[in-house]
Amino acid sequence: MCNNISFLGPKGTFTHEAAYILEGNLIPYCTIPAVMESVSNGECQFGVVPIENSIEGPVGLTLDSLAHKFDLKIFKEMVIPINQNLIVNPKTVMNDITDVYSHSQAIAQCQEFIRDNEIQPHYAVSTASAAKSILGDKTKAAIGNSKAAEIYGLEILKPNIQDLDNNETRFVVLSKNDHEPTGRDKTSIIFSIYEDKPGMLYKILGVFEKESINLTKIESRPSKKGLGKYLFFVDFYGHRKDKTVQNILNELDGLTYFLKVLGSYPEF
Amino acid sequence: MCNNISFLGPKGTFTHEAAYILEGNLIPYCTIPAVMESVSNGECQFGVVPIENSIEGPVGLTLDSLAHKFDLKIFKEMVIPINQNLIVNPKTVMNDITDVYSHSQAIAQCQEFIRDNEIQPHYAVSTASAAKSILGDKTKAAIGNSKAAEIYGLEILKPNIQDLDNNETRFVVLSKNDHEPTGRDKTSIIFSIYEDKPGMLYKILGVFEKESINLTKIESRPSKKGLGKYLFFVDFYGHRKDKTVQNILNELDGLTYFLKVLGSYPEF
CATH class of the missing domain: 3.40.190.10 (Periplasmic binding protein-like II)
Structure with a gap:
């Protein structure tokens, strides 16, 4: 199997540092969509991109590309401290x-x-x-x-000239398939809600509450369809092959306008 | 009273275009915090800054500065189309x-x-x-x-070389006080939740649900205290002087770790 790993380059970026954790032939690509394309078209087995920083927030281009442009799965996550x-x-x-x-x-x-x-x-x-x-x-x-x-x-x-401590970035390793269950997993999903039905986000969070599944992240991003219209990016504990998570995903399917499962992977 | 209005300059920005809607002496400032400081220290009665774009999302520096650095209120909101x-x-x-x-x-x-x-x-x-x-x-x-x-x-x-239509930016006019009730108002708040109590966001949204108050926006931003810790920026219908909204704010006070009311103002 192809052992190429693409990462957001050039060499010497923090993403390069994160990609070193993997074993393989590391190849820099100059944009986030180019990394994703290299995995989509089979040039690379894995691609490494940043997804969120604890100070600056989500990396919009990663989230938007996963939502709208590429059908890739999260195989692994990595968190590394950012020292400037x-x-x-x-x-x-x-x-x-x-x-x-x-x-x-x-x-x-x-x-x-x-x-x-x-x-x-x-x-x-x-x-x-x-x-x-x-x-x-x-x-x-x-x-x-x-x-x-x-x-x-x-x-x-x-060294360490950043304004704030607690500066860390979460990277994801993208692939065509997500990870097999390990017993200590997280699942990432994207969804949008019907704008004309108030209280839908409350109902959706109620599904997780009922199954006693904790969210580890909830972020909103504009859906690019107008102000006040959002995509929600949610991470929670469990693997999509678990019975409980399957129940949640089935219920969410009926409550959301758009739902995409980005995959399940071991917690870092 | 001082009739100076600061805006995020230089002259010729979209914020300048938004500030033209107001009557007064328009003065450009070179950063978002400098606009806010000019209102805080009384040099200007109002300050105009962008707060969110329908494509790119929230303006992080505006939200972070309102949350952490300045005690200003939103007096007015304006939405203008962005044609590049x-x-x-x-x-x-x-x-x-x-x-x-x-x-x-x-x-x-x-x-x-x-x-x-x-x-x-x-x-x-x-x-x-x-x-x-x-x-x-x-x-x-x-x-x-x-x-x-x-x-x-x-x-x-x-003209109009932007990738997507529906490109509009929401600007806020900041002042030391918010707006009197007009009967068609919105209120903006910021809050953070206790990290060690799962399901708190669900409980908080339940307070709005119970009072039949619709949210017009919910955005999350990193709290800068580590990954997975967020500030939530929520806008909803109603004025903070309304009885229903007062009930909501009182209940939220008991459910949140941090709560700041950014003010009430007429809907654009």
Whole structure:
């Protein structure tokens, strides 16, 4: 079987760090949909993408692509701590730096540090491309993980410059099939509700309550059909092959306008 | 009374367009927290900021700042359609363009157009600063509203290049006090729930159900305390001075870990 694993690149991103947990031939793809496409068309057996960050929230493009564009399953989840570092060219000191480059989420996570040091922030496509872009210029710094510094021969001038602790990102490994039951599983679903029937979300949560199944996540995203119309992303304990979870999914099918099961996988 | 109105600038943004609905002395501020601060410290009577977009979802910085940093009330809401245009220097044709600049949300809203035309996207701080940055260079285009083009003497080469229709943004007018009852009002609240008590969201929605009050919005945001811990932003019909709404708020006070009423205001 094909042993290729795609991940949101370039090399040196936090997703690359997460993908290292898997065994296989790691291949960077430049966008989240491109990672998903590589699994859909069979080029890769698995694809690794970020799905939510504890500070910045859901990764919209991952959720939207899973909801609307690809029919992939979650095979595994991984949670890794996000430590942002100030990356510089060798022998740079703090006073040399006037400008800093990184992905918009990394810039957002280090706002206080950037303001306190009076550095001008600039957006880059990824933390790794930011690191690449500062090569040879001491007035420029990048924000990213230690792998990005390592790959480009750069140094970490200040570690852990993020504003808040508890900064962690959840990644999912996507595949054509989800995971067999392990006895300690979670299931992810997406649904939308009938807009003209008030109280439907209450009824839906009541189904989980009745079966004593706890939600581990409930997020809303705009359905792109107008303000006030949402898709709900819900994670809960149990495997879709469990009798209780099957009962829940059957009941939900009658209560929702749209329902998609993203799969069952072992809890991280 | 002070007649200053702050808005998320620079001039030429969609927020500027929304703020035109109000009468007063419009003053641009460069960040969402700066708009809020100008109202908090009395420099401005009102401040206008975006709160959610029908495609891209909630504006995280607005919700987070209202939850954690400022004690402001929503006085008014406004919804305006977002039409994105391809803005160019005079006499530019499509084939001249190699690069396009805009705010990350605008880039996200026009992904298909950008891909189909094989143009390289770049992030700018705002749609207006993007327009300014392309002045005099025919290989560069910006994406933004017609006001941005007008201000900088630029032209619209292609109107309505956004991927999806139903693209509208909801703006809120913030003040130190909310609005008196008009008979057709909405109320916005933020709450978080006890993590160790499953089923609390179900109980909370049950309070609204019992009083037959319909929610117009429910959004979750990470509480920044770790994955799976959320703040909920809920809008519903009624004014906080109504007896029914007072009953609901009293009950919610006992069921939530944190509860903040953002105010009551006329429905748009």
